[in-house]
Amino acid sequence: MDLGCGAGEPFAKFFIEHAWTVTGVDFSGQMLILAARYVPEMKTICADMREVDFAPHSFEAITAIYSLFHIPSRDHAALLAKCYRWLRPQGKMLFTYATKEYTGSDEFDGCREFLGQQLYYSHKTPDALRAELGNTGFQIESQDYLEIGGETFLWITVSKR
Secondary structure, rough: EEEOOOOOOOOOHHHHHHOOOOEEOOOOOOHHHHEEEEOOOOEEEEEOOOOOOHHHHHHHHEEEEEHHHHHHHHHHHHHHHHHHHHHEEEEEEEEOOHHHHHOOOOOEEEEEEEOOOEEEEOOOOOHHHHHHHHHOEEEEEEEEEEEEOOOEEEEEEEEEE
């Protein structure tokens, strides 16, 4: 599953090209129109990622690239708990997380300019995020700050115990 799949590139497309079945969730109907063009094999759901629900153990992997930090930080723990429930045993989740390196603040809930538009961002401290992940049951496999295109985000891979 790709939460906040947008137009389906690059992650959903990569998984489809490697013979995975992918469900993409995005609240933007316009992005899903693009996804239908770029990755027609992906099943798409137009919904807020906080409001969708799936049966337990529905997915082997979940990605949330450049999407989780666009919902209020107060909602992160509940969404991560849902992801944990949706994952099969030993399932993996890869997501990006905004931090002080991006927003300039230890914790942040507000708008920042992105490509000339005001866009909502939120995050807690990395320590608070790690505590939430542990409380949910996730095991952190990797956590690396990556600078891509002049932006630095924390990339985290977790697994279901």
